[in-house]
Amino acid sequence: MRRGRLSARLGLGFWLATGWILLVLLAALLADVLPLARYDETLAGPPRSGPSPAHPFGTDGLGRDVLSRVVHGARVSLGVGLGAVLLGLAIGAPLGLLAGYRRKAADAVIMALNDVAQAFPALVFALAVVAFAGANLRNVIIVLGVLGVPSWVRLVRGSTLTYAGREFVLAARVLGARDRRILWREVVPNVAVPASSYAFIGMAVVIVAEGSLAFLGLSVQAPTPTWGGLINEGRTIMEDAPNVVLAPSVVMFLTVLSFNLVGDRLRALTDVREIGLEPVRQAVAAVPAPTAPHPVRDCLLQAEDVRTHFVTPRGLVKAVDGVSFTLERGRTLAVVGESGSGKSMLIRSILGLLPGTAVRGGTVYLSGDDLTARSPAEMRSVLGPRLGTVFQDPMTALNPVRTIGAQVTEPLRVHLRMGRRQAREEAVRLLASVGIPDPARTLRRYPHQLSGGMRQRVTIAMALSCGPDVLFADEPTTALDVTIQDQVLRLLHRLREERDMAVVLVSHDLSVVARWADEVIVMYAGRVVERGPAAEVFGRPRMPYTEALLQAAPRLTDPAHHRLRVISGRPPDLADLPAGCAFRARCAYAGDRCATEPPPLTEVEGRAYACWHPLPSTETSLEGTHVDGR
Numbered sequence: 001m002r003r004g005r006l007s008a009r010l011g012l013g014f015w016l017a018t019g020w021i022l023l024v025l026l027a028a029l030l031a032d033v034l035p036l037a038r039y040d041e042t043l044a045g046p047p048r049s050g051p052s053p054a055h056p057f058g059t060d061g062l063g064r065d066v067l068s069r070v071v072h073g074a075r076v077s078l079g080v081g082l083g084a085v086l087l088g089l090a091i092g093a094p095l096g097l098l099a100g101y102r103r104k105a106a107d108a109v110i111m112a113l114n115d116v117a118q119a120f121p122a123l124v125f126a127l128a129v130v131a132f133a134g135a136n137l138r139n140v141i142i143v144l145g146v147l148g149v150p151s152w153v154r155l156v157r158g159s160t161l162t163y164a165g166r167e168f169v170l171a172a173r174v175l176g177a178r179d180r181r182i183l184w185r186e187v188v189p190n191v192a193v194p195a196s197s198y199a200f201i202g203m204a205v206v207i208v209a210e211g212s213l214a215f216l217g218l219s220v221q222a223p224t225p226t227w228g229g230l231i232n233e234g235r236t237i238m239e240d241a242p243n244v245v246l247a248p249s250v251v252m253f254l255t256v257l258s259f260n261l262v263g264d265r266l267r268a269l270t271d272v273r274e275i276g277l278e279p280v281r282q283a284v285a286a287v288p289a290p291t292a293p294h295p296v297r298d299c300l301l302q303a304e305d306v307r308t309h310f311v312t313p314r315g316l317v318k319a320v321d322g323v324s325f326t327l328e329r330g331r332t333l334a335v336v337g338e339s340g341s342g343k344s345m346l347i348r349s350i351l352g353l354l355p356g357t358a359v360r361g362g363t364v365y366l367s368g369d370d371l372t373a374r375s376p377a378e379m380r381s382v383l384g385p386r387l388g389t390v391f392q393d394p395m396t397a398l399n400p401v402r403t404i405g406a407q408v409t410e411p412l413r414v415h416l417r418m419g420r421r422q423a424r425e426e427a428v429r430l431l432a433s434v435g436i437p438d439p440a441r442t443l444r445r446y447p448h449q450l451s452g453g454m455r456q457r458v459t460i461a462m463a464l465s466c467g468p469d470v471l472f473a474d475e476p477t478t479a480l481d482v483t484i485q486d487q488v489l490r491l492l493h494r495l496r497e498e499r500d501m502a503v504v505l506v507s508h509d510l511s512v513v514a515r516w517a518d519e520v521i522v523m524y525a526g527r528v529v530e531r532g533p534a535a536e537v538f539g540r541p542r543m544p545y546t547e548a549l550l551q552a553a554p555r556l557t558d559p560a561h562h563r564l565r566v567i568s569g570r571p572p573d574l575a576d577l578p579a580g581c582a583f584r585a586r587c588a589y590a591g592d593r594c595a596t597e598p599p600p601l602t603e604v605e606g607r608a609y610a611c612w613h614p615l616p617s618t619e620t621s622l623e624g625t626h627v628d629g630r
């Protein structure tokens with residue numbers, strides 16, 4: 001964001017308010033050296049005099065300079081504000097982080113106590129403590145600081161919940177980062193942004209609260225002047241000398257307004273764009289139903305009867321229900337299907353990164369090693385070094401407040417134990433290998449300074465940093481411009497060849513994957529409904545759903561005004577699947593049997609499809625997409 005645009009977005013009010021705060025702060029800091037009369041000195045002139053060049057705010061009932069008293073009062077107000085905000089932050093932030101990140105029991109206990117604390121009448125508490133312990137600066141700071149804790153807990157917990165569910169946290173997890181590291185490196189820097197804007201609003205709240213206590217005589221005691229105390233003192237002579245009340249009131253009003261305005265503008269500027277990502281927690285290792293042991297095949301990746309179920313108030317949602325496939329080195333498997341068919345959940349099941357409410361079943365073998373038998377801690381040595389992941393939206397997959405260099409070097413330092421310098425050199429090499437011009441300069445930049453295509457190249461470089469055997473690319477081009485999509489897929493293909501990896505490419509757009517996949521599995525309502533070599537599945541679909549997906553895919557040779565055929569009807573409710581074939585209600589070929597018996601996935605000559613009325617095996621090519629040509 002350029003400076004000019006930032007300044008315009010903040011607005012004139014923000015800059016005026018900042019100027020006022022700086023002025024009050026400077027005046028408070030330099031109160032002793034400013035050419036002002038002493039705040040407690042009775043001057044020779046008449047008391048209660050109005051504003052004059054010598055005393056711009058006039059004098060009070062005892063003939064003391066009001067300006068000097070207001071300036072010294074600023075010390076107390078700002079001092080209490082700063083002290084109380086820092087104290088509230090120091091207690092509230094760790095509790096909020098713990099509740100938002102750990103959730104479950106920690107969240108329940110902390111938030112229950114927080115609700116109780118928030119329900120306690122603040123003024124009664126303040127009056128009681130100050131009256132009992134004594135009205136002095138330290139006690140006022142402690143009371144107001146403690147009273148601010150519940151608000152800090154709520155704010156920090158809310159932000160932590162939001163950021164802990166963002167894709168860059170999932171990306172860090174996929175790269176095998178530990179919880180503590182994720183919290184400090186990924187969550188805390190982002191939570192600090194709304195926290196700093198709230199600190200300004202907190203200052204305004206505390207200044208008003210201190211003013212109220214001072215007005216009641218329960219803040220710092222005379223002779224030290226405070227704004228609330230000055231207003232209280234001037235109350236009785238308001239009719240003769242309104243300046244005595246007006247001066248501290250106006251200064252206090254402008255200061256509170258300025259802190260609120262600055263806090264509010266900062267909040268609006270840094271507001272989190274809700275992207276609607278699911279929370280990511282480790283899967284509960286409970287299996288929906290006992291599964292028979294599967295033969296371990298001699299291949300790189302083997303998924304056997306993978307299931308991901310969610311227990312929801314509406315019933316059991318079978319997001320993934322018995323998916324099996326094998327994948328060899330140097331091959332690309334495309335997982336295709338409409339939105340909500342279970343593609344992402346399948347990938348997350350394989351990686352062992354699922355929402356806390358998910359229940360996982362089935363087995364995943366990586367070179368014969370059972371990944372589902374591993375604990376989350378044991379999975380860390382696999383995520384990153386052996387399984388890499390590229391996500392849909394590179395903007396959310398990268399941490400916005402850390403440089404590209406910090407993010408690309410992190411897996412190298414954590415997993416490969418490289419020193420700072422070596423990791424930097426390797427990062428330059430990695431960025432160059434994914435086609436980023438001037439990689440050394442790119443390392444110093446932030447995600448928002450790069451284009452979408454360049455950002456996705458960075459996430460690909462990160463996923464490849466530890467040399468994984470399998471690269472999962474979950475809709476890697478959906479958030480990108482059409483012209484960039486092909487470049488990114490071409491890059492993935494080149495890297496697969498160079499590194500002899502396997503690639504799992506998830507997409508709902510068949511025309512995107514048709515060109516680059518060797519094998520394809522078509523998913524519908526959490527199940528595989530067709531599987532086989534990409535050229536054959538796309539050339540001669542046997543399952544009517546695959547045919548419908550192909551007809552809904554845009555083709556490069558389509559005339560400009562060609563209308564795409566959409567798949568009629570809606571995907572079924574996963575919590576209430578119909579009897580028989582789940583695609584029946586939307587299928588033009590459905591018969592009686594489809595309504596009663598679910599079609600099994602039948603293997604015929606290297607192809608598999610789940611349909612009672614398969615399409616004839618005649619060629620219906622996907623025009624304009626080159627299934628085999630690269």
Ligand SMILES: Nc1ncnc2c1ncn2[C@@H]1O[C@H](COP(=O)(O)OP(=O)(O)OP(=O)(O)O)[C@@H](O)[C@H]1O
Binds near residue numbers: 278
């Ligand atoms: N936390 C959750 N609780 C309950 N159900 C969920 C949860 N997360 C996902 N689901 C269910 O899982 C289904 C599959 O979701 P998934 O994200 O895998 O679909 P997808 O095929 O990847 O879709 P898209 O292309 O839109 O990303 C969804 O339709 C939804 O009903």
